[in-house]
Amino acid sequence: MSEIKHISSLQNPLIKKVLLLKEKSRERKKTGLFVLEGRKEIELAISSDYLLDTLLFCPELISKEILETSFELRKTSLISVSPEIYGKLAHRNTTEGVIAIAETKSHNLKGFSFQTKNPLVLVAEAPEKPGNIGALLRTADAANLDAVFIANPKTDLYNPNIVRSSVGCVFSRKVILADTATIISFLKENGIAIYCAALSASKPYTNVDFKGPTAIVVGTEHSGLSDDWLSNSNQNILIPMEGAIDSMNVSVSAAILIFEAKRQRLG
Template identity: 30%
Template sequence: MRLLDSTITSVHNARVKAWAQLLDKKGRDKQGLFIIEGVHLIEEALASGQAIETLVVAEERQSELPAGLLEQAVAAGVECIAVTEQVLAKCTDTLAPQAAFAVLPKLAWTPDDLAGDATAPSLVVVIDGIQDPGNLGTIIRSADAVGATGVLLGKGTVDLYNPKTVRSTMGSLFHLPIALGDLREELPLAAGQGAAIVTTSLQGKASCYDYDFRGPVWFVVGNEGQGVSAEVSALATEHILIPMQGPAESLNAAMAATVVLFEAMRQRRAVK
């Protein structure tokens, strides 16, 4: 069985130039594609049934791939191409890239996909202006860990397909619906369908440990420096706080989101 369809050696190759453009948001938006780097993310994408367009492998480092990975990709109809180290470096974001990357179409989720099903109340994580790609990736990973039904990314949030965001998710972006939407439209719709719109605030009156998360909840996480925007905060039905004993003024946005999400999971598991 021939596993590699062809070999590209020149960094000036048209396909290489197109892949390199995916490192920037403008290129990703234009092509509707994004890159995942490294074996773990590729394995997660294959296991999740994602429609990988191309798998690109460093020709001299095929031995670094897990046994059967290329065969699995070929069986899934993925184009597999070998490249030189120079080409690999041009198309990847890390200083010491792993032996492979893959090119995928952007995820096709919409806000309508976030509510989950009738078997359990929804738990949607809403992102209002998070700027750090590592924070966004961590929040998505936490949402995945607690079994959230989806993630809604509001305008002004860092690009989901930023290479650092993608790496920070550790594959969780393939495990649950993640959609873009206008929070001014989507939050009132969710509230109209019975969901509580919950934010954290230093002025909140109820502790996150006292709030009842067992019903449908859309939990809003705000910008690292400014918190939830005033117009989104005005749409919230509940403002809660995370109690702290030490002198720290606040928590990192991703840490705060994780604390609240795991409390929601604890309460929901307790009633099963």
């Protein structure tokens, strides 16, 4: 490994680059790079074949020796930074003193195929809130879904808030970004039944058979699903409500539906 450089100035071009990558989706798309922090997230990214460009660490929080034994760094620039710099770059002070710049991946449908004969997938149409997207990805990881499709995406998948709220599950799951029409066509071509979470023409989710190839489709709490999804649904499904409101957080609803499908498949 080459000699480790040390940075102690906030005016350093690399520090400015990290801050720009964190703050600007346009910069991430232009450079094909994004920022992540924390050993767990970085380990998940590496194990999911993401390429690290640069690793910045604060020696007061983590040693070079720990980094070298924890991560594969042969092709990664290793930079030490002062506590002041790390405090400026890090979103939280519990990430063990390490931040990485990594290369993004393609998330289009080209070349994608299911690895199982009976896939279970989640489709989220036009989710905007990074926290909800992160929670959906954590559920997808917990259920070991075959894929997550984000239809008509409104938020950059490498937004730091998505990376953080997903606890790195954005790396461990196969995530596809495409428009609604393209995803519907793909699901139909692959014999995947479409079950839309909606209030109209719906059955309680416990009365529906999810044992075959299944796509569970959820929309936003504000707008629900578009007519394109509803008109192509094999069956609309709902979670019966007993309170004063008729909706739940989208990530909670998705988790309930997904794990019912998982329960049925264990039988």
